[in-house]
Amino acid sequence: MQDDIRAGHQQHQQHEARQHHDAEIPAQGAHQHGHGPVGWGMAAKATLHCLTGCAIGEVLGMVIGTALGWGTVPTMALAIALAFFFGYALTLYAVTRAGVSLKAAIGVALAADTLSITVMEIVDNGVLLAVPGAMEAHLSDGLFWGALAFAFAVAFLVTTPVNKWLIGRGKGHAVVHQYHH
Template identity: 70%
Template sequence: MSSEEHQHMGAHDHGAMDHSAMGHGPVSWRMAASATLHCLTGCAIGEVLGMVIGTALGWGNVATIVLAVVLAFFFGYALTMRGVLRAGVGFKQAVKVALAADTLSIAVMEVVDNAIMVAVPGAMEAGVNSLLFWGALAFALGVAFVVTWPINRWMIGRGLGHAVVHAYH
């Protein structure tokens, strides 16, 4: 659907579109969990890759975290853009949709999981061959999911976050 068609539909007829995703009616925890899992996937890819690279290269905590955050945003946005581009949306508009859909969710996840990684004694210094490193990272990502889930539910209920992506599915 083109953006013109979507704008034309406006308040008239959303066809088979889920009204709860459009900010009309209650948003289910299941829908929010799906959006959060999507976000977690991109974050986890970037976070794990950044942590592994930074740790393997012996970088300090700050440099490793910066790399992990940059990669988390990159992969989070890329996953959203992939689906939007497949719907026939131009690159520039797909970037805008990804920014609107994922920025807050990724930011919350990154603050939470990196704060936990820093807070767990020795996790950042443990190295990629350590159970402490992987256990702390898995725990951090799990907590980030739990913290971000109600935020995504709130945003979708107001037509924000992943609700903007539903127009392109």
């Protein structure tokens, strides 16, 4: 029994050592876990994670603002605030599930997501403003949903290289990646 406990303790220590080692590797520069250059797939996955949180917040904010008959500015402000909230919330959920304290997880989420969400929000809201009638469209209009989907697609394409650059420098989702198992 004691041998089993010792073996379990040794495995836990080895796991902790690997996690510590993996946490240091992204800071070395343009390598993902020390196994070569950061690929577009990893950047796209990080961007999709960001897009998921942003889309939840954006859609919810646009639906609430449009349903309440708000103007463009308050609707966009609500959508942007909710995009940041849900973008950070998804990271907080994943990181705290990995056993990180809430305080530390907040730091991880801010470091991992702020630039990505900011770029995504600037691009997708800029696209929405550029599509004629998109901000005046009602929830039942195809223009509303089509413009929103188009804005997300453009934001994804613009934000993916940003995430690739961040991850390659050990920042952005490279900070979160150590907590994914």
